[in-house]
Amino acid sequence: MKKVMLEGNFAAAEAMRLARIGVVSAYPITPQSPIAEVLSEYTGDGRLDAKYIRVESEHTAMSVAIGAQLTGVRTGTATSSVGLALMFEMLGVAAGLRLPIVMPVVNRALVSPWSLWCDHQDSMAARDTGWMQLYAEDCQDVLDLCLIAYRAAENGDVLVPTMVCMDGFFLSHMSQAVYVPSQQDVDDFLPPYQAKNLKLDIADPMFVNNLIPPTEFMEMRYQQHTGFSNALPVLNTAMKEFETQFGRSHSPIEPYCCDDAEAILISLGSMSGSVKEMVDQYRAQGKKVGNLKIVSFRPFPEEDLVAAIPRGARVGVLDRSMSMGAPAGPVCNDVRSAISNQGLNVRIQGFVVGLGGRDVRPVAITSAFDRLLAGQYDKDVQWLDMSDNAMTLRQYREAI
Amino acid sequence: MIQIKIYGLGGQGVVTAAKVLCEAVAIHEDAHAQAIPAYGHERRGAPVYADAVISRDPIKMKGFVYAPDYVVLFDDSVIDKGIDVMAGTSEQTVFIVNTQKLKDKYPFKSNKIYRVDAQAVALKSLGRDIPNTAMLGALAGAGIVGIEAVKAAITSKFGDSAPKNVEAAEEARRLIRADEKAEPNKDIDTNTKNHAAFVK
Numbered sequence: 001m002k003k004v005m006l007e008g009n010f011a012a013a014e015a016m017r018l019a020r021i022g023v024v025s026a027y028p029i030t031p032q033s034p035i036a037e038v039l040s041e042y043t044g045d046g047r048l049d050a051k052y053i054r055v056e057s058e059h060t061a062m063s064v065a066i067g068a069q070l071t072g073v074r075t076g077t078a079t080s081s082v083g084l085a086l087m088f089e090m091l092g093v094a095a096g097l098r099l100p101i102v103m104p105v106v107n108r109a110l111v112s113p114w115s116l117w118c119d120h121q122d123s124m125a126a127r128d129t130g131w132m133q134l135y136a137e138d139c140q141d142v143l144d145l146c147l148i149a150y151r152a153a154e155n156g157d158v159l160v161p162t163m164v165c166m167d168g169f170f171l172s173h174m175s176q177a178v179y180v181p182s183q184q185d186v187d188d189f190l191p192p193y194q195a196k197n198l199k200l201d202i203a204d205p206m207f208v209n210n211l212i213p214p215t216e217f218m219e220m221r222y223q224q225h226t227g228f229s230n231a232l233p234v235l236n237t238a239m240k241e242f243e244t245q246f247g248r249s250h251s252p253i254e255p256y257c258c259d260d261a262e263a264i265l266i267s268l269g270s271m272s273g274s275v276k277e278m279v280d281q282y283r284a285q286g287k288k289v290g291n292l293k294i295v296s297f298r299p300f301p302e303e304d305l306v307a308a309i310p311r312g313a314r315v316g317v318l319d320r321s322m323s324m325g326a327p328a329g330p331v332c333n334d335v336r337s338a339i340s341n342q343g344l345n346v347r348i349q350g351f352v353v354g355l356g357g358r359d360v361r362p363v364a365i366t367s368a369f370d371r372l373l374a375g376q377y378d379k380d381v382q383w384l385d386m387s388d389n390a391m392t393l394r395q396y397r398e399a400i
Numbered sequence: 401m402i403q404i405k406i407y408g409l410g411g412q413g414v415v416t417a418a419k420v421l422c423e424a425v426a427i428h429e430d431a432h433a434q435a436i437p438a439y440g441h442e443r444r445g446a447p448v449y450a451d452a453v454i455s456r457d458p459i460k461m462k463g464f465v466y467a468p469d470y471v472v473l474f475d476d477s478v479i480d481k482g483i484d485v486m487a488g489t490s491e492q493t494v495f496i497v498n499t500q501k502l503k504d505k506y507p508f509k510s511n512k513i514y515r516v517d518a519q520a521v522a523l524k525s526l527g528r529d530i531p532n533t534a535m536l537g538a539l540a541g542a543g544i545v546g547i548e549a550v551k552a553a554i555t556s557k558f559g560d561s562a563p564k565n566v567e568a569a570e571e572a573r574r575l576i577r578a579d580e581k582a583e584p585n586k587d588i589d590t591n592t593k594n595h596a597a598f599v600k
Contacts, residue, residue, distance in 0.1 A: 005423040031439070116439070138462065170462055175419045175435040177426035270462040277460040359463040 001185070001246070006178040008171035009034035011139045012078065012104040012164065014178075015146030017048045018186040019102070022073035022193075025053045025064035029083040030116050031168040032106040039076060050076070058083040062090035069099045070208065072195040074150070077101070080168060081108035084122045088129065093209055094161045095130025095224060098197040100153035101161040102146060103131075107269070107320075108168040109356045117357020118168040120268065121321040124330045130224050132162040132231060133298040135268040139176040142166050144248055145295070147181075147189060152238040156196045157230040167270040167320075169357065181246055189245045232299045252296035255308040257283060261290030263372035264309060266317045266335055268294050271353070271360035275318070278365045289369050294331065302338040309339075309346070314372040316349040318360065319381075328352075328381040350381035361385055401455040402544065403465040406535075407485055408474030411444040413532030417474075418450035420536055420553045421545060425454045427556075428549035432459050447478045454545070470544060471508070473497045474518070474531050479505060496542050496576075498531050514542045516576040518568075525568035526561075533558070537569030541576035 006014065013035050016024075024043060026036035042048035053068075055061045058079050065075040079087060084105060094101050105123050109115040123133055134149060136142045142164065149162040166172055198208050212220060232252065239250040256276050258264055267275050272293040282289045292308055294301070309315055319329020326333055328350025336348045351368050354360040364385035371382070387393070404421070408414040415437040422433035436451040451465040466488045476499055479485060485495075486507050495508045498518040502509070518534035525534070533554055540547040550569050555562045 003427060005419065005427060167462075169439055170436070173437055173439060174462070175422050175433075177433070273460040273462040280460070361463060361466065 001179050001181050003177050003179050005175050006139055006143075006180070007034065007173050007175055008136070008139045008142045008166045009104075009106065009173070010038060011142040011178050012146055012166065013038040013042070014180050015143045016076045016102075016104075017042055018181065018183060019074055019147065019150050019190055020187075020192075021048070021050055021076035023051050023053060023065070023068035023075045024048075024077070025055050025061045025068070025075065026077045027055050027058050027061045027079070027083060029058070029080045031108060031172045032078050032080040032083070032104070034172070035078040035104060035106070058086040059090055062087040062094065065101055065103075066090060066094050066097065066099060067200070069094075069101055070097070070195070070198055070200040072193065072199050074193045075101055078104040078106065080106040081110055081122045084126055085110060088126065091126055091129040091131060091161075096220070097209060098159035098224070098227065099161055100150070100159055102149045102153060103161070103163050104142070104146065105163045105165045106168045106172045107165055113356075115356040116168075118170055119320045119355045119357070120165070121355075123163055123165045124321040124323070126163070127298060127330060130160065130228075131298065132160050132228075132235075132296070134162065134164050134296055135294065136164065136166045136171060137270055137272045137293065139171060139174060139178050140248070141250075141295075142171060143178055143180065144242065144246070144250060147186065148235070148238050148242050148250060150190050151241065152231065152235045154193065154196070155230075155234045155238075158227050158234050159197055160224070160227045160231055165269065170270045170359075179246075179248075185245060189242065228299050232296070232301060235296055235299070250295065252294075252299075252301040253304050253308060254293040254295060256291040256293065257288075258290035258292055258308050258313075259310060260288055261310060261313050262288045263314045263369055264290045264292050264316070265365070265368055265372075266292045266294065266305075266315065266331065268297060268320065268331060271318060271320065274360055274362070275365050278362055278369065282369060287369075287373065289373070297331070297334075300334055300338065302341060305335070306338055306342040306344065314349070314375065315346060316351055316368050316372050318351050318353050318365075318368065320352075320354045320360070322352050322355075322381070327379070332381070347377050349377055352381055352383045353385065358385065401453060401457070401459065402469050403467060404452045404454070404470045404472060404544070405449060405465050405468040405488075406452065406472040406474065407447065407449045407478045407483055408531075409444075409478065410446045410448050411530070412448075412474045413530050414448050414474055415450045416557070417532040417536055418452040420533075420550070420557050421452050421539060422454065423557065424536075424545050424549035424553035428552040429546060431456050434459055434462075436464055438464065447481050447483050449483075468493055470494050470496060470539075470542070472535060472539065473499075474535055476503065476506070479507070494542065496535070496538055498535060498538075512578070514538065514576050514578055516541070516572050518572050521568050521572045521575065525564050525571060533565035534568040534572035537572035538576045540569070541573040547573050
């Protein structure tokens with residue numbers, strides 16, 4: 001294991017190299033492009049023994065990955081934003097074929113307006129496509145979660161493709177020291193890929209992904225649902241095995257100072273680090289606040305999440321996307337559902353922060369904590385750290 | 401934890417400098433560092449900035465720097481181009497400026513200022529006006545990071561052009577001055593553990 005400076009994109013590419021992906025089909029898009037570029041370098045100079053297939057779109061990138069993985073090889077692709085949107089149809093195909101493709105998703109806002117920068121709308125829009133979704137807090141997480149994802153996704157009881165999500169620019173282009181494991185250690189953790197469901201074989205041809213009548217469709221979907229039901233314990237086990245092998249611990253949810261907390265902010269991704277920093281500052285003033293980071297958004301670790309919230313604590317959720325027309329952002333909606341499903345009656349304040357590359361600044365986090373500590377609750381989702389001109393910005397005519 | 405904001409112009413190596421500084425601290429001084437570049441619609445000659453955070457302890461914050469302990473100006477013309485180099489600063493914020501001499505237009509005259517003619521150093525060492533490695537030497541001269549760590553990080557990052565860039569860093573470290581009248585400080589402590597990130 002050596003310590004090297006890596007940006008998040010490169011940490012993902014290192015994990016894919018160490019997992020010995022045999023086929024790469026990636027279409028470059030900001031801010032994912034460095035992954036596509038460095039995998040091309042690796043295949044070119046022999047550091048990665050893989051075939052790099054150039055494609056004309058993300059739809060084809062995922063199609064090629066599916067076809068390649070069906071022949072019994074790990075495949076590599078990655079994308080962002082509208083690239084993920086263009087893949088949408090094929091995301092469902094990969095999931096339905098039970099192909100455990102692991103794909104880094106570099107989170108970037110969706111149109112419109114155009115933005116190159118981070119929020120979670122792209123992966124949240126794809127949350128029901130049948131892929132697991134893990135969210136990284138830092139560049140080490142990116143590498144670790146990719147390796148964990150291969151191990152969990154390829155388990156015969158799971159067979160669910162997995163997105164490893166990292167915040168565009170905040171992680172994809174942030175330089176940090178990352179421990180990169182040796183090939184030998186990764187080989188011990190990830191044995192050679194074996195197709196466990198379907199395998200394309202010219203000696204034994206078959207149809208895949210064909211038309212299914214109503215008499216069978218629900219059962220096929222239920223199989224996917226069962227894969228997800230199995231995924232959470234398998235993911236937990238994979239994380240523990242990872243810790244044994246590499247010495248770093250991970251968990252589907254990570255509570256920080258929650259045990260005695262009077263106010264807790266739930267978050268995903270890199271903003272969780274910023275929330276923890278503010279937790280430290282509040283604790284130094286004697287204010288009991290905490291952070292609950294969701295690493296695995298799909299499968300959703302409902303029981304552990306609810307168990308990590310102490311009785312009486314006020315809870316808010318920081319969503320880096322919005323489910324337009326819903327009561328709150330997608331993470332908040334799921335947290336409310338989990339709380340209710342576990343038989344508790346706790347009001348969960350929804351917040352929207354950090355869209356289109358806006359930093360989740362300390363001022364946003366403190367305003368959320370201060371609202372919770374003051375006992376303020378609003379059933380409407382609260383958009384934080386917004387300019388005063390929100391309703392007049394770029395308006396070309398007066399509102400009717 | 402030390403928070404640093406580097407302002408300059410596209411093409412001066414601002415983003416690279418932040419990365420090399422962080423590599424020096426995180427790899428060669430075995431502390432913690434993260435470089436957070438602000439990518440946008442860049443073009444050569446336009447104002448750019450990059451943030452770096454260095455610390456003895458792991459760094460939790462994952463956003464930009466809003467209250468810099470150090471502001472580094474690779475080119476003071478960013479002030480003329482409307483960049484508010486005072487944003488988030490306090491009386492304690494230290495400025496490190498690539499300039500021959502202090503100018504009346506500087507809005508930070510009451511702050512502690514280090515200056516070094518990194519342009520001249522770069523032209524002499526590299527034959528090109530790319531001041532980033534000279535400014536990295538200046539950061540060592542100002543006590544933010546050890547010069548040996550800076551040299552090691554430059555060596556690993558710059559390949560064939562590393563020796564010239566190491567020379568630029570060493571020269572700028574030697575020439576940096578804390579005020580107009582001071583002589584170059586030849587006795588700067590190069591012991592890692594005495595640098596700012598480790599004592600604060």
